[in-house]
Amino acid sequence: MRVLVTGATGFVGSHVARLLVRHGHEVHALVREGEAEDRLAEERLGVEGEKVARIRGDLLEPASWSAAIDAGGFDACVHLGWYANPKDYLSARVNVDLLNASAALGARLVDAGCRRIVMAGTCFEYDVSFGFLSESTPAGPRHLYSACKRSLFEIMSHLVSSTPTSFAWTRLFFLYGPHESRGRLVPAVVDALLAGEQARVTTGEQFRDFMHVADAAAAIVHVLEHDELVGPVNIASGRPVRVREVVETIAGILDAKDRVAWGAVQARPNDPGFVCADVSKLAASGFRAQHDLESGLRDTIAWSKAQRASALRATQE
Numbered sequence: 001m002r003v004l005v006t007g008a009t010g011f012v013g014s015h016v017a018r019l020l021v022r023h024g025h026e027v028h029a030l031v032r033e034g035e036a037e038d039r040l041a042e043e044r045l046g047v048e049g050e051k052v053a054r055i056r057g058d059l060l061e062p063a064s065w066s067a068a069i070d071a072g073g074f075d076a077c078v079h080l081g082w083y084a085n086p087k088d089y090l091s092a093r094v095n096v097d098l099l100n101a102s103a104a105l106g107a108r109l110v111d112a113g114c115r116r117i118v119m120a121g122t123c124f125e126y127d128v129s130f131g132f133l134s135e136s137t138p139a140g141p142r143h144l145y146s147a148c149k150r151s152l153f154e155i156m157s158h159l160v161s162s163t164p165t166s167f168a169w170t171r172l173f174f175l176y177g178p179h180e181s182r183g184r185l186v187p188a189v190v191d192a193l194l195a196g197e198q199a200r201v202t203t204g205e206q207f208r209d210f211m212h213v214a215d216a217a218a219a220i221v222h223v224l225e226h227d228e229l230v231g232p233v234n235i236a237s238g239r240p241v242r243v244r245e246v247v248e249t250i251a252g253i254l255d256a257k258d259r260v261a262w263g264a265v266q267a268r269p270n271d272p273g274f275v276c277a278d279v280s281k282l283a284a285s286g287f288r289a290q291h292d293l294e295s296g297l298r299d300t301i302a303w304s305k306a307q308r309a310s311a312l313r314a315t316q317e
């Protein structure tokens with residue numbers, strides 16, 4: 001397929017774009033001007049980067065991409081581009097702009113005859129008080145971010161009805177792995193312990209559903225390639241683990257259990273105790289993840305070590 005990918009320079013999108021190339025698809029990435037393009041080619045996409053065509057544009061400026069979509073003849077689109085800075089993404093006003101831009105992108109693709117559209121939502125669209133969250137769990141977004149994602153899902157579902165375009169909405173839960181943003185749990189703990197410092201964490205009582213980003217990317221590509229999967233699809237492991245277990249596993253692998261400062265960080269007020277997925281829909285379609293928590297964290301730690309080694313080499317040259 002000729003596939004348009006947004007967010008291909010990102011944590012999830014770079015894994016998705018690489019996999020699409022490996023699966024023999026023709027990948028066209030919408031990328032903003034600037035250093036992201038270099039990252040796309042070199043750091044994140046590796047050898048597959050050379051096979052990714054670039055469309056220069058900004059989601060927030062439809063004039064920069066509309067003509068490319070009209071003329072592009074895309075069979076499919078994976079739309080992952082969004083603002084995801086851990087510092088403020090839950091409340092940032094740009095969520096509203098991205099909702100508008102994404103709906104405009106979806107409408108344009110439908111009008112242009114794109115047959116398959118896959119977009120990314122979040123577990124926080126759900127009312128998380130319901131226990132295991134299935135695709136039919138009632139909505140209950142608590143933040144501007146998740147409200148905008150939920151709205152985009154609703155808009156897209158209406159837009160594609162009575163058209164030949166099939167649409168799937170992948171709801172991602174908690175991902176970790178190479179290239180995750182530094183401020184998040186797994187890289188923060190791994191970086192601190194690799195640097196010989198203390199890892200300052202909460203007591204880690206919350207249950208979460210963690211998945212290695214490579215598995216999440218494989219699941220998104222799997223959804224793209226299975227037209228029968230329409231509507232919302234949870235992308236997660238289906239296995240609840242305490243945050244404490246994640247930290248303990250990392251510390252165990254690095255032989256640094258004595259350097260975890262439990263309770264040094266306060267849990268966020270109103271942080272839900274249990275956010276885990278029912279993954280029956282994804283599993284019934286034949287998808288199987290490659291990593292369990294231990295192997296996924298080992299892979300992530302190995303990547304972080306390699307990054308540190310190459311950064312050290314760069315300073316010595």
Ligand SMILES: NC(=O)c1ccc[n+]([C@@H]2O[C@H](COP(=O)([O-])OP(=O)(O)OC[C@H]3O[C@@H](n4cnc5c(N)ncnc54)[C@H](OP(=O)(O)O)[C@@H]3O)[C@@H](O)[C@H]2O)c1
Nearest residue numbers: 007008009010011012036058059080081082084120172175
């Ligand atoms: N990571 C998770 O655990 C998680 C969980 C739930 C849902 N999601 C969803 O998954 C998707 C990908 O998230 P991520 O973690 O990979 O985020 P990320 O690493 O921050 O990547 C975001 C991507 O979106 C692009 N982007 C942002 N604003 C743009 C704009 N105005 N125009 C064009 N491109 C723009 C970025 O491009 P630049 O490189 O130019 O900045 C980057 O490629 C998002 O939709 C997010 O909501 C992620």
